[in-house]
Amino acid sequence: MKISALDVHDVRFPTSRRLDGSDAMNPDPDYSAAYVVLRTDSGAEGHGFCFTIGRGNELCTAAIEAYAPLVVGQDLDLADLGEFARRLAHDSQLRWLGPEKGVVHMAAAALVNAAFDLAGRVAGVPVWRLLSDMTPDQVVDLADWRYLTDALTPDEARDLLTAARGGRAEREAALLATGYPAYTTTPGWLGYTDDKLTRLSLEAVADGFTQIKLKVGGDLDDDIRRMRLAREAVGPDVRIAVDANQRWDVTQAIEWVRALQPYEPWWIEEPTSPDDVLGHAAIRAGVRPVRVATGEHVANRVVFKQLLQAEAIDVLQLDACRVAGVTENVAILLLAAKYGVPVCPHAGGVGLCELVQHLAMFDYLAVSGSTEDRVIEYVDHLHEHFTDPVRIAAGRYLAPTAPGMSAEIRPESRAEYAYPDGPVWRS
C-alpha cells in the first residue's frame, strides 16, 4: 500500500466562550485538533490528530506537512508500523526541533495514530483488538527501544507479554460485557461556580462514577472550600482526584496538598513541571498517602522511564497525542507494567477519550492484565463531532466495535469548525 496524500485540517472549537476546560494554568482554552487524513492508493484512509488548546494549532498542522516528504509516495507496511513511526522520529533534520518533544512530536502522533486507524479499518477491527491480537514479537517490534534498554529490554518485554496471555479470554469477555472503568473531570473545572460543582458531583455519582476530579491550584482557600463541597456531595467512598496543572514549585506543592489532605484526595495530578522527575519524587515522598500522578505533558518515553526508575509517580497518565502515538505508548505501557505502576490515561480535550480507550483496553487484555486502580479519564465534551464517539455506561467505557481508532471527526464538523475560515470562526 502506498500513501498517496495527506489532507491536513486546522479544526478549533471555541470552548473558551463557556470556560469548559478551565484550570489554574489554562484559563481560556479553545480545544483544537491538528487533524490529518492519510490517503492511500488502495482507497482506504486513516484519520489522526493531535490536540492543542488553540493558538499554535497551525504549528502542528505545519509540522504534519513537514513530515509529508517522508510519507507521501512511500510504501506503508501495515504489518510493520514500528518502522513507520521510527522513520518519522529519526529524520535527523526534523529531530533537531525536539528531539522527540513538542510540536514535531505531536505531529508525529497525529500521523502514527492515523496509520493505526488505517490498519484497523483495513483489518476490519477496532485498534484495541488489532493490538491485542498481535504476537509478543509483533508488539515488541512496534516500540522504539532507543534509550530504554537500561530500564527494560526487548527480551524482558517479550516475556512480560507472553506471561500476560494467560486469562486473556476471560478478560476479553469481561471487557465486552461491562467495559473499562472511567472517572469524570466534568464537575471540577476551575471556572465553575460552587453550585455547579456540587450539582455535577452529585450527577457523577448518580451516573455510576466511582471517581471524580477537581482542578486546584488557583487559590488555596477556594480549593479547600471546593474540596469540602465535593467531598460532602459524593460521600466518603467516591475517590476525588485533584489536578494542579503544573502550577507549583516542589515545596509549595507539598504544602498545598497537605492542606487538602483532610478531604482525602486520591491523587495529586501534575503538581509541578512535567519535566521534573526529581521534583515529582520529592513531592511523592512529601504528600504520602496521597498518590502522585502525571503524564499528559510528559514529552516522551525517556521521561516516563525516569519517572518510573525514580519511583516518582503512583499513577502514569499516558496521552494519546503528546508522545508519538500508538507505538510510543506501547513502549510506555510496557515500562509501566515492568515497574508495576497503573496507567490511567489522560483524556478529555478533543477526541482523547476516543483514542485512549483503545490503549487502555489493549493494556488490560495484553500487557498489565488488570483494571485494578486503573481508570480512564472522561470528560463530556465534543464527542458529538466524532463518527464513532465513546459510549459510557454506569461509569465505564464500553469497548468500541467499529474498525479503526475512533479517530474520525465528522466531515460536517471539520468544515463548521475549520480555522480561521469555518462558519464558527467567521461569525
Added chain:
Amino acid sequence: MKISALDVHDVRFPTSRRLDGSDAMNPDPDYSAAYVVLRTDSGAEGHGFCFTIGRGNELCTAAIEAYAPLVVGQDLDLADLGEFARRLAHDSQLRWLGPEKGVVHMAAAALVNAAFDLAGRVAGVPVWRLLSDMTPDQVVDLADWRYLTDALTPDEARDLLTAARGGRAEREAALLATGYPAYTTTPGWLGYTDDKLTRLSLEAVADGFTQIKLKVGGDLDDDIRRMRLAREAVGPDVRIAVDANQRWDVTQAIEWVRALQPYEPWWIEEPTSPDDVLGHAAIRAGVRPVRVATGEHVANRVVFKQLLQAEAIDVLQLDACRVAGVTENVAILLLAAKYGVPVCPHAGGVGLCELVQHLAMFDYLAVSGSTEDRVIEYVDHLHEHFTDPVRIAAGRYLAPTAPGMSAEIRPESRAEYAYPDGPVWRS
C-alpha cells in the same frame, strides 16, 4: 518603546553539500536560522534567531509569527526584559505546545535574544557588558524562578551575585586583554577523512587551541583509530573531547567510552538522550575519570536543574537558542554556579559562537568569576555572514565591542540564502 513589527526570515545554508557539521546522528545538516528583526517605534531594532539544521526551519519562523500578537504593538521595557520573556513563556495556549520545549521554546529564544540585542544597541554596549553591569537584583529579576526554588532561591542567587562582585575589575581587564578560552570542533566532523582529521588537528594546535573535539558514535573501530590519530597529532597535553550526539543507550555509552579511554578523552558529550537525567548520572558513574557533558539539546532550565541535582554532569553546555534565550540562560548560569559545575557553551551552527560569547563573558565577570576548565566551543563556519563576527586569537575569543549581541546576519546573506527563494536555493 513600542514594538512596531517583526520581520521574519527563513535563512538556510547548504552545508550538507560538503559534510561540514556531520556527526553520528546528523549526517547531512543544512545549518539554518529562523531569524527575526524586532522593529520599534524609536527606529532602533534588535536581531535574533534560533538555529536548526534545515527541514522544519519554517516551523520555527511560523512559531515566531505565532508570538506576534503578544509582541507587536506592545510596550517593551528594556529595563525589565524578564517580564518580556515571561510573557512569551506563560501564554497558556502556546505553552501547551511545549511546555517550554521544542519549536515554541526555540522561537521564544529568537525573540528574547533579539530583545537583548536591541537593549545592547540602545545602551551602546555589547550584551556581555549590559548584563555584567546590572545589579544583583536586576539579574535576579531576569530569570523565571518557576520550578527552580527547590534547587536555588532568588535570595541565594542574589547572594551569589553579590559575592561575585569582588575582583570584577581585574577580571574585566584580563578579559579585554586576552579574551576567553576556546576549543575547536573544526577537525573532528565524522564525514572527514583521516588525513583531513590529522591535518586540522595539527592546525588547531598551531593556532593556539588547547582543546579539540571529535565526533564519535558511528563505528567503534573507526572511533578508536580516529582518536589515536588525533592523540598522535596533538600530543599528550592538548585535551580531546569526544561527542556522540545522543547515539547510545546507557550501557553502550559506558562500554564505548571505556574503549576510547586509552587515548584519554577529556569529556564525553551527549552520550545519550538529552532528556535522560538518570541515564547521564549512571554513565558518569561508569566512565570516570572521563567527564560527562551535555546541554545543546537540553530543553529548559528544569532539566538542567535536575542534571545538577543528580550530579549527572561535569560540564554544562548551555545553548543560546534551545532554551528561551538570555533570560533562561541567566537562570542556568546561576544554577551551575550554585552547584560548582563549569559552563562550556555549545556553539558552532549558525551564529551560536556569536551569541554564547556574551553569556560566557557575563558568567566570568559576574556569576562564576572563573575561566578554570571553562571553554567556549568554536567552529570556523559561517562567521562571514555576520556583521560583527567573533574574533579568535591564540585559541581565545576576544571580547566583542560592538553594541548588541553580535546577532545580525548581513542583509546580503539573508537575501542570498533565503529559503526557498534565494539564489543559492533556486539554483
